[in-house]
Every structure is written in C-alpha cells, then in structure tokens.
Amino acid sequence: MTNSSPSPLVSPTSSRSVTETVNGSHKFVIQGYSLAKGMGIGKHIASDNFTVGGYQWAIYFYPDGKNPEDNSAYVSVFIALANEGTDVRALFELTLLDQSGKGKHKVHSHFDRSLESGPYTLKYRGSMWGYKRFFRRAMLETSDYLKDDCLKINCTVGVVVSAIDCSRLHSIQVPESDIGAHFGMLLDNAESSDITFDVAGEKFPAHKLVLAARSPIFRSKFFDELEEDKQEIIISDLEPKVFKAMLHFIYRDTLTEDVDVxxxxxxxxxxxxxxxxxxxxxxxxxxxxxxxxxxxxxxxxxxxxxxxxxxxxxxxxxxxxxxxxxxxxxxxxxxxxxxxxxxxxxxxxxxxxxxxxxxxxxxxxxxxxxxxxxxxxxxxxxxxxxxxxxxxxxxxxxxx
Known part of the structure; x- marks a missing residue:
C-alpha cells in the first residue's frame, strides 16, 4: 500500500467589494420667479442637464406645484434621470439657498437617511426623486430665499457604484524612485554642463537649471541678477569636499557616504x-x-x-x-x-x-x-x- 503525498497548499487569494457614491453638484438659478407663477399645476421649469456618475440629470421646478390636490399652495422640486438608464441607484440632496447671508438654507437630504432607507432606485428615463410639498408658496414669497425675484437651488447627486478590488496576486510593484541616481549620473559624467565652479583650484562642472531648481540662491544668481552670463564661478567660502558633498545632495537628494565616516x-x-x-x-x-x-x-x-x-x-x-x-x-x-x-x-x-x-x-x-x-x-x-x-x-x- 503506497502512501499518497499530501496535495501542495495553494496560496490563498482575496478580493474586496467596494460600494461607494460618485458625487456631483449643480446650481440652478431661477430668475423671474413671479413670471413663472401661473404656468399651471404639473408644469415645470427644467435646468440644463448635468452629468454625475455617467448619467444625465436635471432639476425640475414646479412654481404651481406638481400635485393638483394642493391647489398651488406649494412649490415642488424634483431631480430627474435625463437619459436612458435602468435601476440607477442614487442618493440626493436639494438645498434652497438663503440669500440674506445668514446661512439658514433649507436642506432636504437623502444622504442623511441612507442607512435607514438605502439609496433611491430610478427605473427608467424620466424617473424622479423630490418633494411635491418642497416649500409653502406664501411663506417662500416673503422669505430670504427669494431675492430680486430670484431663487437659487443647489442639487447634489450621489450615484451608487460597486467594484471588486483585484487580488493582490495581480498587483504591480512599483520600485522606489531612481531619479536621484539618474541626476547623479548627469553630475558624474558632466554631460551638457553649462557652469563650472572653482573651489580652491578644484573644478566642479554642473548644470544651472538643476542648481536653480534646488536652491533659491543659485536661482537668483543665474536668472535674476543683471550681470554677464558667467561660465565659471569662484567659490571662496567653502572647502572642495564640502562643495562636492553639497552638489551630491543637490543632484541625488542624499548625503554623501563621507558624512557617515x-x-x-x-x-x-x-x-x-x-x-x-x-x-x-x-x-x-x-x-x-x-x-x-x-x-x-x-x-x-x-x-x-x-x-x-x-x-x-x-x-x-x-x-x-x-x-x-x-x-x-x-x-x-x-x-x-x-x-x-x-x-x-x-x-x-x-x-x-x-x-x-x-x-x-x-x-x-x-x-x-x-x-x-x-x-x-x-x-x-x-x-x-x-x-x-x-x-x-x-x-x-x-x-x-
């Protein structure tokens, strides 16, 4: 009887479902409110279409209300799905702006109640979410929300999207930046150098743009001062080894090994x-x-x-x-x-x-x-x- 060897263990994989909202806002200004009154119950003024989460949306304002039973006692405001879509799930918020500067805006938010009722589902084009009794019209017309015959409404839409994070087995490892090594080669090879420093007789070729990008003093010296364009500069206040270590940092963004010893x-x-x-x-x-x-x-x-x-x-x-x-x-x-x-x-x-x-x-x-x-x-x-x-x-x- 032969003993069968155990199957090798397969590395476990993992995935993660992430559900979140893609949010966007639109500001709708209704100028000439008094002239819109009387257009009829169930008739609306529409905002321009705006895009959130890949879908088109519009704000509908009903100056005489949407519900015939209210006899135009309320204004109605709705958010409508303006393009083709099936079972679009979203959260909404409608804000009537206080134009007195007091910040007492009237906010109807679905975001605050998402845990209780979940997102609202719009089944097809023209589906709407909003309030038939958004604001009593008589109160609106004597309030700070109406100024110079103008109303301002902010609308926020949060479209619900779900995605699966890829397993770590499919991730791509990005190495640490090697830009310092490349700039260091530029310094070591003195390739395309356009300035030379004389430090106690020792020559150090370098590049003006690199030095100016790193040091405001070099930037001012090379590009701000009104003097002749020098090809060589004498440095008298630093030792050669110190200037070399400083250049090493400027190009490589590290300390030279000499610092450690x-x-x-x-x-x-x-x-x-x-x-x-x-x-x-x-x-x-x-x-x-x-x-x-x-x-x-x-x-x-x-x-x-x-x-x-x-x-x-x-x-x-x-x-x-x-x-x-x-x-x-x-x-x-x-x-x-x-x-x-x-x-x-x-x-x-x-x-x-x-x-x-x-x-x-x-x-x-x-x-x-x-x-x-x-x-x-x-x-x-x-x-x-x-x-x-x-x-x-x-x-x-x-x-x-």
Whole structure:
C-alpha cells in the first residue's frame, strides 16, 4: 500500500467589494420667479442637464406645484434621470439657498437617511426623486430665499457604484524612485554642463537649471541678477569636499557616504572637533544656499552626536545656521542634563560666545520643571543642581 503525498497548499487569494457614491453638484438659478407663477399645476421649469456618475440629470421646478390636490399652495422640486438608464441607484440632496447671508438654507437630504432607507432606485428615463410639498408658496414669497425675484437651488447627486478590488496576486510593484541616481549620473559624467565652479583650484562642472531648481540662491544668481552670463564661478567660502558633498545632495537628494565616516572625535572638550566635521560644514552650506531639506538631514545626523560635552557646541551651530529642529533637541537635552552640562567646557563656550542661548536654555528648563510637576518621569533639573550631577553618573541622560 503506497502512501499518497499530501496535495501542495495553494496560496490563498482575496478580493474586496467596494460600494461607494460618485458625487456631483449643480446650481440652478431661477430668475423671474413671479413670471413663472401661473404656468399651471404639473408644469415645470427644467435646468440644463448635468452629468454625475455617467448619467444625465436635471432639476425640475414646479412654481404651481406638481400635485393638483394642493391647489398651488406649494412649490415642488424634483431631480430627474435625463437619459436612458435602468435601476440607477442614487442618493440626493436639494438645498434652497438663503440669500440674506445668514446661512439658514433649507436642506432636504437623502444622504442623511441612507442607512435607514438605502439609496433611491430610478427605473427608467424620466424617473424622479423630490418633494411635491418642497416649500409653502406664501411663506417662500416673503422669505430670504427669494431675492430680486430670484431663487437659487443647489442639487447634489450621489450615484451608487460597486467594484471588486483585484487580488493582490495581480498587483504591480512599483520600485522606489531612481531619479536621484539618474541626476547623479548627469553630475558624474558632466554631460551638457553649462557652469563650472572653482573651489580652491578644484573644478566642479554642473548644470544651472538643476542648481536653480534646488536652491533659491543659485536661482537668483543665474536668472535674476543683471550681470554677464558667467561660465565659471569662484567659490571662496567653502572647502572642495564640502562643495562636492553639497552638489551630491543637490543632484541625488542624499548625503554623501563621507558624512557617515567623518564624525567628531570624543574628547573632554569636543568644541573644535564638532565644528570640523563635514556634517557641521555642510549644515552651514545648506543655510547659505537655502537648502532646507539638506539642513534637516544634517540636523538629524548631528542629533546622533549629542552628548554632555558636545551639546553646547551643536546648540550654537544650530542657532547660527537656523536649524530650528536641531536647536530644540539640544535645548531639551541640555535642560534635562543641566548639572552635568554646566560642568562641561561647552557651557563655558556658551557663556562667552552665546549669552542669548543661556536665556533660551532657562526657558526650556522651566518647561521641563512643569513636566516634572505634572507627573512626568523626568527628574527635576534643579534637583540635579542641588545634589550634584556627574558627567559620567547615571543621572545624566546619555545618548543611546
């Protein structure tokens, strides 16, 4: 007797039915209402046809009413299917506009009652939905809905449609955008370059349109300033490696790999080492050339290097180069680790070079104190000062 092997499992499939409404609106203005009165019960003024959900619709206004039993005491308003169709399901809303500016419109809406009664089904061309007693005529003629012998009616139609979502097995995967790679090749090959930058003797060919699209400073320099069309520009305020990294971002929308390896060296005072990193210099370049996204990317990268010894210098860099998000992170870190930060060389740097930042730090400290008093987990910064805080102690919130 042979054992039959089990049938291989077939991957499950799925589908989803989605029923929704395709909505559209039409505004119908009835000018000369008084002249339309007396045209006869059951006779209407029709709006122009309008299309919603693939069907033609029209608004019918009956100035003498549609129902003979009402003896013209009411005006009637209906929405009609104006082209061929069978069992068209839809929701409707009719709004008589208040023309006094008070916004007290008269609304008859089927949308609000759809859960109770479901959509209305129109069987054939000429089928209608609406109200025989839409508004009492005597009241209408003395109301704010009638102004300068004019009525305004808004109509909204929601045609019900159903569809089946395709199974995921039939979906098409779209890869991530590679536009940066293509623009990067343009930079690497210097193909069709129309401008060259001289940075400390090193030449960098580039494209004016690309630079202008990314930087408002370059855009102004190339297209707004009334000066001769230069083919070469000397850059004296950036190092070649910084300018190269900036071009890399402009074309590829990423940071160069050199940013990841060029980090501040740990030291007791890492004041100079933070400023000397490529990231810090690139932050300055981003500020100078109006590259907001690059400024955010540099700020995000510098956040990883925040410590008790480095926070003061990174804070001063953030303030100098208008990196508001990075500045906020530095202020919060310094406030939460105030005792240790005040013993660092960086704090002395702040006292001597950035006195305004000290007052901002005090405001942040006050905010931290409020968090503590409201039940937050942060330890009081003033408690840190009263019993001491060690740069290497557990009270300090070191970067993880």
């Amino acid at each position: 060029d980090v501040a060296t740990p030291s007791s005072s890492c004041m100079s080492s933070v400023s000397d990193t490529l990231t810090a210099k690139l932050l300055a370049a981003a500020d100078r050339y109006g590259l907001e996204r690059l400024r955010l990317m540099c700020g995000s990268h510098l956040c990883k290097d925040i410590s008790v010894n480095s926070v003061a210098k990174i804070l001063s860099l953030a303030d100098e180069h208008h990196a508001t998000e990075l500045k906020a992170v530095c202020l919060r870190f310094a406030a939460e680790n105030l005792a240790a930060v005040m013993r660092s060389d960086g704090f002395e740097y702040l006292k001597e070079n950035c006195p305004s930042l000290q007052s901002e730090l005090l405001k942040t400290v006050a905010g931290c104190e409020e968090d503590c008093s409201s039940g937050g987990k942060s330890r009081s910064v003033w408690a840190q000062l009263s019993d001491g805080g060690d740069t290497n102690g557990r009270r300090v919130r070191q970067r993880t």
